[in-house]
Amino acid sequence: MLGSVEIRSVSPVFVGRTAELDALREALSRATAGEPQALLIGGEAGVGKTRLVEEFAKAAAREGAVVAVGGCVEIGADGLPFAPFSTALRTLHRELPAELAEAAAGQEEELARLLPELGETGSGRHDEEGMARLFELTARLLERVATDRTVVLALEDLHWADASTRHLLSYLFRTLRTGRLVVLATYRSDDVHRRHPMRPLLAELDRLRTVRRLELSRFNRDEVGRQIAGILAAEPEPAQVDDIFRRSDGNAFFVEELAVAVFEGCRTGLTDTLRDLLLVRVEALPETAQNVARIVAEGGSTVEYRLLAAVARLAEDDLIEALRAAVNANILTATPTGDGYRFRHSLVREAVGDDLLPGERSRINRRYAEALEADPGLVPADQRAMRLASYWYHAHDAAKALPAVLEAAVQARTRHAYSEQLRLLERAMELWDAAPEDIRARLCVAGYAEAYPECAGDPTTTPLGFLDLMTEATCAGRFGGERERALKITKRALRLLEHEHDPLRAAWFWIQRSRLVQSLARGDGRQELATAQELVRGLPPSRVHAEVLTNVASWSMLHEPGPDALAAAEQAVAYARMVTARETELNARLTLGGLTVGAGDVETGLAMMEEVRQQAATEGHTFVAGRAYVNLPNDLESVGRSREAVRVLTEGVAYARRFGLLDSESWVLGNLADSQDSLGNWDEATDAARAALRRGHSAKPLGCGAITLALIALSRGDNAEAARHLAEAEAHFGTHDPMPQQWLIVARVRLGLAAAEGRLADARTALAAALDAGIPPGTHRYGWPLLLDAAAAEADARLLPAARPGREEALARIAGAVQRLTTDAPVWHAHAAWARAELLRAEGRDTGADWSDVVTRVEPLERPYDLARVRHRLAVALLADGGDDERARATELLRLAHAVAGHLDARPLADAVALVAQRARIALTADTTGPRPPADPVEALGLTSREQDVLRLVAAGRTNRQIAAELFISPKTASVHVSNILAKLGVAGRGEAAAVAHRLGLFTAETVPVRTTG
Structure with a gap:
């Protein structure tokens, strides 16, 4: 009976996956309603991820959605940068040409890094924000394309993804806000071992409530039976189902392979090993077809037909005959575009590749490289450099591989694929000594090393050196977020420079180390900058020298503002002008403006910063402009001009989003929250602070958003929420890099929270720690509110007996700090008068005249x-x-x-x-017709007479046992009264209840009983 059955390796019947398909359809429905959806589909190799995506894609297309599928491309062990996104965008370009062109209008140069069809790639700036700019533009492109139609973006085989693809996917999942868009990605869960680069991404996405994870399990016996029936187009024997289910363990792909093998009569030749199971059908092919399969396996996850023909070196008829045999055996399949071939399942490709001999693998890679060198048009232009570099590297030909790897690194940098650039540069360093001297001598600095600003002579003739590679690799690591690897490279470079007299190069590496140790929370970077400054001391002006001074001034502004920082900024501006380093000059002038405001010359400093902001934006220095949109409104807020600050910050949000300046946007949003808080727009402030937390890339701007939320929660009486946001802010700020604007505002929240909960000793400790650290010039906006809140806390606790020890010392410290702070701005004058009035209240000496002045x-x-x-x-x-x-x-x-x-x-x-x-x-x-409020505020709280007596004793600091003795009741009854009081006051503890009682003036000193003995 089975002899007449046509056996297909893929079942035409879609088996199982009902729950998963329902989840995908639900996501499609939500996306169609305008809510972007993000899904991750995981499962072991062969479990059916691709088939599920195919079935969902058909269903989505039937409902009018545009489906764009892109797969991660693997060549050797290398992934092509952004390959799945480029493929998917090409589909959208083909399906929706007018819509995509309209959505990309004005940003074609940047977006061409992902989709070359949009035009020539712009040179652009290379920095930490470069990749973020590209990501932001990509996210907004997809949102605009999906405005009027549902778009499904499916990315397959994420376990092969390059780092840039992973970063972009993470960005999309975190930032998509609008559009009828479904983004889903598949990955092999069994490949994601403990050290796999996908694991941190999965952990990050698990924390996002907007991302849904679907894990595909293996088939049960009934599902295996239905799958076999679909393959055979007939019901199998139960014993056969049992056998295949046992051997496959429910893996859909293994079911297919076993079913075909069994019913083709190959059962006796099978073993239980995975490798033999995957290779048995390949080994049944004619020898020529087997050779072609081996060539395809080593060429990458997909190989173009013309490239395959050049490598196979067969007559065309023989090649087609071999391919037909492999396709008919369901080993190979044509690509969706019809211009090449790939293995029907990657597991078979991996098994065939693993079966190659070492020399055989090198020979095949060499033939690929030679074919591609002879005819570069055999592969898409955006893949050419990377694939040629990979083929030569795996051919173990250092002479050919080194120039190819360096060229691929240049292409990766052009696409802002900095992680891939770093990997290629590390590979170049590995090949450096193995490459012949004459090959290295032909390489010049131009194109390969652009990070170091002091290239001696003509870059087109200056030889490329090993330190140039390390320089470029350090920047690639910084820009791509691979800071640990970049730090190791700087350490190695500085060891090499110990034997060479090149102080400028050494100073440059010390600057990079300063930045890296700060971003990695390894320190504040001060010692590294001091070393760089010592290296350039006495040298003629240079770009490196100007950069060192600018970094020193910027560091000093944040950590030790004052005359020395001001002098460093002035020197940095002068040096930058001397060497015509325009961007460095603008950056230094911005720092100088901020320090000038802090020194008291407010109008001059603000005018300088505004001029820099306008010039940087006009001249295209986006990094400096983004920084200006942070620093200028920060100083406007500092001197009380909050409404002006909001205007500049609103412009800054738009500017940062336009250029994808993620960190700048987060800083801008944090400052916007601060200024809206000052203006009393607390809901708007909360929205801005939460947006800062969503958009932030680095820790410190995230901390600023969290601390504003803590302040608002504290003002609204939500102490638990304030404590949660305080802990979040402290975690972001860390302890490795203390800055006064951070420790002062953290101390303010700590103090306010402690005071609200009746922990005056803790409030005093928080103040003392902040005052010991100091309130340097330029940090008045943080210092004045801290002193004011400290004075108010002491005044509120004036009648608390527990507050008397240490009271005089605390008031003296506050008063001394108030006298020392400058009061050159109206807002500072107001805070000074307010703090003095609170100090008088703390002593019981404040009058109406004092508060009228405030x-x-x-x-x-x-x-x-x-x-x-x-x-x-x-x-x-x-x-x-x-x-x-x-x-x-x-x-x-x-x-x-x-x-x-x-x-x-x-x-x-x-x-x-x-x-x-x-x-x-x-x-x-104004309506006085209603009943008058109770005369007694204690009575207004609903306290009984006995509870009033107990609260008076709680406010006096009595324990339950002491209260019981005072009122002639049992300690248990006293405890019940205390619990009732806490509930009515809405507080968590006795200290907080006492603080509320005294802060609200419920009792005077005379009404608090003092027990006497004798």
């Missing part, structure tokens, strides 16, 4: 929350004076403060205002 200073600043706080303080002082005029003004102030607190959802302030109003029997709205 209100007058704060009113012009456009800071509604701060104004509401000081109005509340003034109202309390006026009510203490007791006159009718004072009461009328206090009523107006309390109503204004209450309105702002309600609008901002600032619950601690709202509660404080409400309790003052209740105590004074003041209605917080």
